[in-house]
Amino acid sequence: MSSEAATGAVASGRPHRHDAWRKWAEIAFFVTPALALMALFVAWPIFTAARFSLYDWNGLGPLDDFIGFANYAEVLADDVFRAAVAHNMIIVVGSIIVQLPLGVAIALLLNRKMAGQGVLRTLIFVPYVLAEVIAGVIWFQLLQPEYGLVDALMNGIGLSPPEEGWLGTPEVALWVVLAVLTWKYLGLAVLLFLAGLQGVSEELYEAAQLDGAGWWQTQWRISIPLLGPTIRTWCFLSMIGSIQCFDMIWVLTGGGPANATTTMATYLIDEGTNRHNYGIAGAASVVLFAIAFVMALVYQLVVLRRDTKEAA
Amino acid sequence: MPRKTQALAALCAGLMIAATGCGGSGDSGGDDKTITWWHNSNNDPGKGFYEQVAKDFEDANPGVDVKVQAMAHEDMLTKLDAAFQSGDVPDVYMERGGGELADHVEAGLTRDLSEDSKDIIEQIGGSAAGWQVDGKTYALPFSMGVVGFWYNTELFEKAGVTAPPATMADLYAAFDKLDKAGITPVSLGAGDGWPAAHYWYYTALRACSQDVLETAVADLDFSDPCFVEAGETVEEIVAEKPFNKGFLSTPSQTGPTSASGLLATGKVAMELAGHWEPGVMQGITEDKQGLGDKTGWFPFPAVDGGEGDPAAQLGGGDAWAVSEGAPDKAVDLVNHLLSDEVQKGFAENDMGLPTIPAAGSAVKDPALAELLKVRDEAPFVQLYFDTAFGESVGGAMNDEIALQFAGKATPEDVVKATQEAADKEK
Numbered sequence: 001m002s003s004e005a006a007t008g009a010v011a012s013g014r015p016h017r018h019d020a021w022r023k024w025a026e027i028a029f030f031v032t033p034a035l036a037l038m039a040l041f042v043a044w045p046i047f048t049a050a051r052f053s054l055y056d057w058n059g060l061g062p063l064d065d066f067i068g069f070a071n072y073a074e075v076l077a078d079d080v081f082r083a084a085v086a087h088n089m090i091i092v093v094g095s096i097i098v099q100l101p102l103g104v105a106i107a108l109l110l111n112r113k114m115a116g117q118g119v120l121r122t123l124i125f126v127p128y129v130l131a132e133v134i135a136g137v138i139w140f141q142l143l144q145p146e147y148g149l150v151d152a153l154m155n156g157i158g159l160s161p162p163e164e165g166w167l168g169t170p171e172v173a174l175w176v177v178l179a180v181l182t183w184k185y186l187g188l189a190v191l192l193f194l195a196g197l198q199g200v201s202e203e204l205y206e207a208a209q210l211d212g213a214g215w216w217q218t219q220w221r222i223s224i225p226l227l228g229p230t231i232r233t234w235c236f237l238s239m240i241g242s243i244q245c246f247d248m249i250w251v252l253t254g255g256g257p258a259n260a261t262t263t264m265a266t267y268l269i270d271e272g273t274n275r276h277n278y279g280i281a282g283a284a285s286v287v288l289f290a291i292a293f294v295m296a297l298v299y300q301l302v303v304l305r306r307d308t309k310e311a312a
Numbered sequence: 313m314p315r316k317t318q319a320l321a322a323l324c325a326g327l328m329i330a331a332t333g334c335g336g337s338g339d340s341g342g343d344d345k346t347i348t349w350w351h352n353s354n355n356d357p358g359k360g361f362y363e364q365v366a367k368d369f370e371d372a373n374p375g376v377d378v379k380v381q382a383m384a385h386e387d388m389l390t391k392l393d394a395a396f397q398s399g400d401v402p403d404v405y406m407e408r409g410g411g412e413l414a415d416h417v418e419a420g421l422t423r424d425l426s427e428d429s430k431d432i433i434e435q436i437g438g439s440a441a442g443w444q445v446d447g448k449t450y451a452l453p454f455s456m457g458v459v460g461f462w463y464n465t466e467l468f469e470k471a472g473v474t475a476p477p478a479t480m481a482d483l484y485a486a487f488d489k490l491d492k493a494g495i496t497p498v499s500l501g502a503g504d505g506w507p508a509a510h511y512w513y514y515t516a517l518r519a520c521s522q523d524v525l526e527t528a529v530a531d532l533d534f535s536d537p538c539f540v541e542a543g544e545t546v547e548e549i550v551a552e553k554p555f556n557k558g559f560l561s562t563p564s565q566t567g568p569t570s571a572s573g574l575l576a577t578g579k580v581a582m583e584l585a586g587h588w589e590p591g592v593m594q595g596i597t598e599d600k601q602g603l604g605d606k607t608g609w610f611p612f613p614a615v616d617g618g619e620g621d622p623a624a625q626l627g628g629g630d631a632w633a634v635s636e637g638a639p640d641k642a643v644d645l646v647n648h649l650l651s652d653e654v655q656k657g658f659a660e661n662d663m664g665l666p667t668i669p670a671a672g673s674a675v676k677d678p679a680l681a682e683l684l685k686v687r688d689e690a691p692f693v694q695l696y697f698d699t700a701f702g703e704s705v706g707g708a709m710n711d712e713i714a715l716q717f718a719g720k721a722t723p724e725d726v727v728k729a730t731q732e733a734a735d736k737e738k
Contacts, residue, residue, distance in 0.1 A: 059397050060418075145557040165558025169560075257502070259715070
C-alpha cells in the first residue's frame, strides 16, 4: 500500500533521501511481524518470568509481595533443583559422548555406496521425525515392568530386568532415558554428518587414493577432520536441546522415580503449574536461561570461533 | 510489484492480528440474566442430564439464560487456573475445597454462600467442612466420597482371604495369603505422587486425634509426634512389599498397566483409591464393565495404638461455587443443583455420591452403597491433606512421601519437608 504513495513521491525530485527512506520502510515492513511475534512470545514471557521471580506469588490477586532475591536463594539451595541441574549436565555430556562416535561411524558407513543405503538412512532418521511425545508413549509401553516388550524379551532369553522396572528403579531410570534420547536424536546427528560429508571434495579422496591411502586412512585423515565444523555445530545443537530437555522425560518418568530424572524444565513445571509457586518457578526459569545462555556464549567464543572466522 | 507488496502487507497484517488479538471470550457477560456454568461431566449420561437441569432452571426462571460448558476434567482445571489469574471467573464453577478455596477467598474471587444457601448447608452437614473458611461456607459439595481399598472378590476368595481386613495385622496377613497364591496383593500409582500419599494421609488420620488434625490444617503445625508415627506405619506397609512391580513409576489411572488398570484386569487383588475407582476401571476395560460384580470395597483398617478414631475417613469431593460478582440468579442455580430432585437424578446416573441425605438411597451400585454408608457413619471425613493444605504445601508433602516409598526419605523427613513448605506459607 505504501509503494504507490512512494512512486508518487519519487516524482517530487529528492530521489536519494527518498530511496533511503523507502529502504528503511521496506526493512521495517518486513521485519515488524517477526519482531512483534518475538516480542510477544519470547521477550515478554522472559521479562514476565524475571519479574515473577522477585515476588512471592501464588498466581492469584495482585503481584505485591516483593521479596528480592529470596526465590533465587531458595532455588539454588534446593537439593531437587541441584539434582535437576546435574541430570541436565549428565544428559548434555552423555548425549555427546554416545551420539558423536556412533553418529560419525554410521554416517561414514552410510556414505559408502551399498545396497539398501536409502532404506538404512530412512530407518536411522525415522525416530527423529516422530513427535517426541508419541515416541515417549511408545517407549513407556515397551519398558513397562513385567508386561512390557523389553521385559518379555529379556525374560525370554533368560536375562532378568531390574526388579522395579526400567523406569521405576531410581538408579537406572536416568540411563534408560538417556538411551531413549540417543535412539531419538541419533538420526539428526547422522543426517547432519552425512550432509557434512557431501561437502568434502571428491578430489581429496582421489588424491589420497593416488597416494596409496586405504579406506580407514582416508576416513581418519580426510573425512573426519573436514567434518569438524559440522560436528562442532551439531554439539552446540545437542547441548542446547539437552539443557531444555522436557517432553521425553515428562512422558517417560515425569521426573521420577524419587526425583531420579528431574531436569530444570520438569522442576519449573512442577513448582509453577503444579504447586502454583510462580516466584520459585520464575527464578528457576531465569537460572535455566542464564545457564543456557552462558554455555551457548562460551561455546560460541571458544569452540565455534574459528568456524565463524573462517566463514567471515 | 505493488500488487505483490500489497498482498504481503495484507498477509503480515493478518498474521499480526492473529498473533496479538487473543479474541476475548468474555465469559462473565456482565448482565444479570446470563449465567455461565462450567462442569466436567462431558460424557453422557451426565452431560445430557446437566443440559436438562439447565433447561428446567431456565423454564422456571423466565428470561434467565444458562450457558453450560461441559469439558474434560483436566481441561477444566487448566481453564479455571487461567480464569482465576485473569479474574474472569465463570459464574458457577467447581471447587475442590481446602487451601485452594482459601486462596480464592483471600483473593476475593468466591462468593460467601452461608446466608443464601443456609438450608442446604444444614442438610449437607459435616461434609461441608472442607469448603468453609473462617466459619463461612463458600461452596456446596454435591459429591463426596471416601478413600478405601477396592478389591477383587474373586482373587480374595482364591487366596483364602475370607473377611475384609479390619486391622493392619489382618491386612498384612491378607498380603501374605495373596503372595502365597501367586497374586500381587496391591497396585499403587506412585508415579503420580498422591496415590502413595493417600497411605500416609490414612495412617496420619489413624495416628492423630481430630484436634491435632484440625490444628494442623488451621495453623499448618506438624509438631505433634503422631505425624512421625504415621510415617512409621507407612514404613511398615512398604516393608511388606505388597505392591506391583515398578510401582514407583506406575501412573494411577491411565491405561491397562496403570494402578487402576492392573486392578481392573485382575492382575492385582486390591488398590487404595477413592469413590471414582469403579468409573475409572470401567473406562479402562474393553467391555466397559471394570471389575463388574467382582468389585468389593472395605475401609482403611484400624491402626493399633493411634489417637485417631478408627471410623474417621479420608475423602473429598466436588462443590459448586459462585464467583464474586456473579448475578444473584447464579446462587439460585447452585441451590437448585443441590435440590433433592437434582441430587437424586445425579445419583441415578452414577455421576457421583450425593451429599443430600434424601438422595442417598438412589445409589444402586452395592460397593458404592457400602462406601456411602461408611461415609455417612464416619464421625468426620478428613479432606485429602494435599487439598486441605493447598497445592504448595500439599505438593511438597506428596513428593516427600513418594520419596519415602522409594526408600529415600524417613518418616521424620516427610514431616520436616511438609513443615518447611508450610512455614513459607505463613
